[in-house]
Amino acid sequence: MATAAAPETGAYARVEGTRFFVVMAVVMSLTIVAGFVLHLAMGRSSFAVPWPYHLHGMIFMGWIGLYLAQHVSISTGNRSLHAGLGKLAYLFVPAMVASGTLIMIVVARRTGGPFFFHVSEFLWSNIMVLWCFGALAWWALRRRRYSGWHRRLMLCAMAILTGPGLGRLLPLPLMIPNSWLITTLATMIWPVIGIYADWHRDRRVHPAYRWGLSAYAATFAVSMALGYSPLGIAVTEWVIAGTPGADRPMEPFLPDGFTM
Numbered sequence: 001m002a003t004a005a006a007p008e009t010g011a012y013a014r015v016e017g018t019r020f021f022v023v024m025a026v027v028m029s030l031t032i033v034a035g036f037v038l039h040l041a042m043g044r045s046s047f048a049v050p051w052p053y054h055l056h057g058m059i060f061m062g063w064i065g066l067y068l069a070q071h072v073s074i075s076t077g078n079r080s081l082h083a084g085l086g087k088l089a090y091l092f093v094p095a096m097v098a099s100g101t102l103i104m105i106v107v108a109r110r111t112g113g114p115f116f117f118h119v120s121e122f123l124w125s126n127i128m129v130l131w132c133f134g135a136l137a138w139w140a141l142r143r144r145r146y147s148g149w150h151r152r153l154m155l156c157a158m159a160i161l162t163g164p165g166l167g168r169l170l171p172l173p174l175m176i177p178n179s180w181l182i183t184t185l186a187t188m189i190w191p192v193i194g195i196y197a198d199w200h201r202d203r204r205v206h207p208a209y210r211w212g213l214s215a216y217a218a219t220f221a222v223s224m225a226l227g228y229s230p231l232g233i234a235v236t237e238w239v240i241a242g243t244p245g246a247d248r249p250m251e252p253f254l255p256d257g258f259t260m
Helices: 001-006 012-039 051-075 079-110 119-142 147-161 164-168 179-187 187-200 207-228 230-240
Strands: none
Touching: 012 051, 012 147, 012 164, 012 187, 012 207, 051 147, 079 119, 079 164, 079 230, 119 147, 119 179, 119 207, 119 230, 147 164, 147 187, 147 207, 164 179, 179 187, 207 230
């Protein structure tokens, strides 16, 4: 029995753990890319948009490339490359938070956001969970010497970024008025998978998942409360006042003649 149990610990367990995070990085990244590619292919998205869209896209796609490169480099044992690339994350994370906040305001003012989202929930919740991503990613960077914390916190942070990809793959117009809630809950499946993997492999769950997922869930709950509060709606109305975004209903709706 002792001999049979030995492979489950030590180097074998570390290899299995690393392989899991590489697979998760690939799947989450492909989910994001697939959502955008699908909408481009169906003509629902276009490159004919103002410059903040392009800036946002370049920064976030650059992050996906960095995220994948970090997992591949550490899985192949190239620690020097991993450490070198990791320094770029200290530049990417604040750039993502800044450009992401900018694009949410631009979209709200330009169109009011996707028609299947409430304008105020779109503005408040998107911005707040983006800042939650920034906090979790920064925390993960500060814990880079502790791989258990580092890669799990980063997985929780990356899960937040899968929202736009998942949202483009799900039939969100059919999910009104809960489209944003469903999208957000769908992104939480990634940390849940991580929790299951921990339990299946080690019969325990690393506390990084509890902290990361709890922070995400709490941020989302607060953002929804603020977004639907009189203060939140007043701020949203102030942001979009005098712009095309103010011409659409505040509540989610189906445009006349809409078809899937």
